[in-house]
Amino acid sequence: MKDTFAELESLLRNVSYWIKKRGRDALSSVNITLPQFQVLQLVYFGEALNIKQLTRLTGLAASTISEMVDRLVELGYITKTQNAVDRRQVVLKSTRQGSAIIRRVIRQRVRSIQSIARDMEPGSAGYLAVVLREFVELCNRAERLAKLPGS
Amino acid sequence: MKDTFAELESLLRNVSYWIKKRGRDALSSVNITLPQFQVLQLVYFGEALNIKQLTRLTGLAASTISEMVDRLVELGYITKTQNAVDRRQVVLKSTRQGSAIIRRVIRQRVRSIQSIARDMEPGSAGYLAVVLREFVELCNRAERLAKLPGS
Numbered sequence: 001m002k003d004t005f006a007e008l009e010s011l012l013r014n015v016s017y018w019i020k021k022r023g024r025d026a027l028s029s030v031n032i033t034l035p036q037f038q039v040l041q042l043v044y045f046g047e048a049l050n051i052k053q054l055t056r057l058t059g060l061a062a063s064t065i066s067e068m069v070d071r072l073v074e075l076g077y078i079t080k081t082q083n084a085v086d087r088r089q090v091v092l093k094s095t096r097q098g099s100a101i102i103r104r105v106i107r108q109r110v111r112s113i114q115s116i117a118r119d120m121e122p123g124s125a126g127y128l129a130v131v132l133r134e135f136v137e138l139c140n141r142a143e144r145l146a147k148l149p150g151s
Numbered sequence: 152m153k154d155t156f157a158e159l160e161s162l163l164r165n166v167s168y169w170i171k172k173r174g175r176d177a178l179s180s181v182n183i184t185l186p187q188f189q190v191l192q193l194v195y196f197g198e199a200l201n202i203k204q205l206t207r208l209t210g211l212a213a214s215t216i217s218e219m220v221d222r223l224v225e226l227g228y229i230t231k232t233q234n235a236v237d238r239r240q241v242v243l244k245s246t247r248q249g250s251a252i253i254r255r256v257i258r259q260r261v262r263s264i265q266s267i268a269r270d271m272e273p274g275s276a277g278y279l280a281v282v283l284r285e286f287v288e289l290c291n292r293a294e295r296l297a298k299l300p301g302s
Contacts, residue, residue, distance in 0.1 A: 008261075008268065008276065011280060011283035012163075012166060013167075015167075034209060111156075113159050114156040120285055127282060128159060128279070128282045131282070138270050139166065142266070
């Protein structure tokens with residue numbers, strides 16, 4: 001059974017690497033570098049609201065992140081606003097234009113999956129969705145349990 | 152049917168994000184930053200053999216990559232050797248110690264998958280492997296076709 005898990009790890013790593021590469025093809029016509037896109041993505045999905053969180057999540061130096069954020073603001077992809085509670089704090093938000101880039105990449109990812117899945121055995125894509133849904137639900141449950149006080 | 156693909160994209164993105172985060176927990180006890188780990192990973196899997204390829208794949212500046220590579224060499228995780236054909240070219244390789252870090256992260260990823268999959272319906276994990284294997288084979292075929300001359 002251990003082998004199934006090791007195989008699942010390898011398969012999921014391969015699938016997501018392939019989809020990620022295809023998605024990034026959509027960036028070639030957009031004025032954004034890959035690290036800038038990664039920062040935009042973290043802001044768009046609400047994973048990072050400020051420089052400090054971006055620094056922690058990317059492992060890049062605060063000065064590098066600051067420069068990247070300023071560039072993304074210049075490009076019109078994100079905005080810096082003051083935190084309503086603590087006005088010294090800056091909150092980052094994806095603009096309509098920034099969100100459009102994320103959606104463009106996701107559309108490209110969906111198209112790539114579609115191009116593969118239509119060649120699968122009948123029913124395979126549907127069943128894959130069913131099993132992955134079960135997997136994601138269990139991941140979310142594990143995440144919630146890990147956040148409980150005392151755990 | 153379009154909805155199945157959009158859902159698959161979202162599910163696969165969630166699953167791989169969750170596994171990636173769990174895997175990175177294994178880095179907390181290792182002397183390596185996240186961007187350094189990403190470079191090590193590209194070298195380990197043979198995706199990048201030199202600074203130029205690392206620059207292209209990461210989108211980071213050549214100077215940033217050079218510094219990171221030097222640091223990884225200092226830490227004993229990668230080596231720089233001369234290319235046998237063109238001696239001006241440097242070839243990067245993961246050391247035994249560097250490879251151990253990658254394997255440690257992969258083991259952590261496998262354990263995380265195991266912790267989720269053991270709570271799945273009986274047979275689900277095995278079936279997930281079967282369907283993903285089909286998916287990966289089709290991805291590889293698409294990759295090979297894209298590399299054919301004239302395509």
